[in-house]
Amino acid sequence: MTDALTNPRRSPRALPEGEALSAEDHRRLIGVLESVDHAVDLPEFRERLLHALQNWFGFTGVAVLHGNTLAAAMLEGCGVQSGYTPEFMAEYNARWMDRDPLRSPRAAEIILARGVARLDDIEPDSPFVSEFLRPTGINDKAVMVVDGGSAGLLFVGMAVVDAARVSDRDLAVLHALRRHLAPLVIEQLERDRDRRAAHANWQLTPREWEVADLAAQGLTNRQIAERLFIGVDTVKKHLTRVLAETSCASRTQLAVRFAAA
Structure with missing residues (x-):
């Protein structure tokens, strides 16, 4: 019976001296x-x-x-x-x-x-x-x-x-x-x-995109405010602008639009 492997006792490579990561x-x-x-x-x-x-x-x-x-x-x-x-x-x-x-x-x-x-x-x-x-x-x-x-x-x-x-x-x-x-x-x-x-017709600022993304995920206004370092009133203002710009009547419709984006 012949051996299947050319070097059956091959050893793993030794780690370098002073290996920084464990x-x-x-x-x-x-x-x-x-x-x-x-x-x-x-x-x-x-x-x-x-x-x-x-x-x-x-x-x-x-x-x-x-x-x-x-x-x-x-x-x-x-x-x-x-x-x-x-x-x-x-x-x-x-x-x-x-x-x-x-x-x-x-x-x-x-x-x-x-x-x-x-x-x-x-x-x-x-x-x-x-x-x-x-x-x-x-x-x-x-x-x-x-x-x-x-x-x-x-x-x-x-x-x-x-x-x-x-x-x-x-x-x-x-x-x-x-x-x-x-x-x-x-x-x-x-x-x-x-x-x-693909939605260049949506004239949204970077901040409005952020608010829209999080609202589409189902986060509340307060949760969005905490994530984005801004006040709840600012979130409401941005979200009103987002819904108008995307022609959405609700957060649910916005979520559908974003899921299809």
């Missing part, structure tokens, strides 16, 4: 990728990514934003956030938004160049950190950006509360996650761009 880290990477892999559109993708980062990595406060540029994504706030209290967001919007170091041109250059960064490396001693974040329980923030070229980009911000700063190991994990997420993000951004282009 088996647990890789399992979490796979967990996130499996969570978002079958999302049918960008709104579902960003929701799945947000909850996967909370569930698999333990980040409580997470924001997933997107836009044509990093500045557009962060300044217009297109996307969703979860884990922050209404009081925290009200204080941020009222007093600290314009003083957020992550919204500065310098921070944008660093984030775009590195792909993954931490607030502690950008401006650790700013009043935003010492007077606002740390007193509310947030010690540092990790940020990640995936560039989708002409389709725009995706920005993810994650609050860190259980350590003085984002660890080097967490940065290594996020760098690996960013590489694996890139093709999925690009596909979703391109699909969303094409979906909106």
Whole structure:
């Protein structure tokens, strides 16, 4: 009887010395990728990514934003956030938004160049950190950006509360996650761009698109307000404009229109 295999005692490749990521880290990477892999559109993708980062990595406060540029994504706030209290967001919007170091041109250059960064490396001693974040329980923030070229980009911000700063190991994990997420993000951004282009006759602003997307998913006005960092009255105003522009008489009809988009 001859042997079936040319080398039946082949050994697995040894891991490199100083391997940055553990088996647990890789399992979490796979967990996130499996969570978002079958999302049918960008709104579902960003929701799945947000909850996967909370569930698999333990980040409580997470924001997933997107836009044509990093500045557009962060300044217009297109996307969703979860884990922050209404009081925290009200204080941020009222007093600290314009003083957020992550919204500065310098921070944008660093984030775009590195792909993954931490607030502690950008401006650790700013009043935003010492007077606002740390007193509310947030010690540092990790940020990640995936560039989708002409389709725009995706920005993810994650609050860190259980350590003085984002660890080097967490940065290594996020760098690996960013590489694996890139093709999925690009596909979703391109699909969303094409979906909106197919309804170019709907003259909606980026914010109105966000409100329409969430309303079509069945979220209440208050839930939409919490996700988009805006007031309930602002949601009502946007939704009234959306229904008029799309010629829909109700949220149910809007959901049908969006499902067919």
